[in-house]
Amino acid sequence: MPSDGKDTNSKNQPTRKLTKDAKSLIIYFSRSGSTELLASKIAQETQADILEIVVKDPYSGNYQKTLSRANSERENQNYPELDMTVPDLKQYQTIYLGYPILAMTLSHPLTAFLKTYGARLSGKKIAPFMTEGGYGQGDSVQRIREILQEQGASVETITKALVVDGNKVDRADKRVDKWVKQVQ
């Protein structure tokens, strides 16, 4: 599995663009910036608002430490505490949900977000997108569905997911364009 090195997105200011009129919102978590780059491409195509998920205790820049933490969070179902405020989301019809695959599954900040705010996504079109290191989407979309159901959110529409290799996001424009058109 490729290491993504020392970098960590937690040192950047969280991205947050919430307007009065947008009908779509991109909600994403990114540890080392690849999912963030993909989210910015989707934002360019859709003019959607953007809400970055921020955790209180950021993941380490070290691959092994992050892997241990992600494994332990999964095994103990002990998901990270978030450090953000979330609006009521009523104005949005489509929610693009973005995350990296960490330890074969949905990143746990996304899990925490859905477990806390999932009910606010009820009745909306959910469009999952992710970056990964070559092992694919794992059970992540299934997890999104399960958690939303647990939260009592109605989940008729989860679109086909966009899955992009984290090292190839800069070359993914055509795929992003095609996927966004399918979602809309």
Ligand SMILES: Cc1cc2nc3c(=O)[nH]c(=O)nc-3n(C[C@H](O)[C@H](O)[C@H](O)COP(=O)(O)O)c2cc1C
């Ligand atoms: C701790 C850790 C675990 C990972 N586990 C997987 C995995 O199970 N499957 C996979 O395809 N990629 C895995 N990756 C690769 C990431 O999904 C990939 O680097 C992703 O683009 C990172 O996104 P980000 O830069 O937005 O944080 C892992 C990366 C890290 C750091």
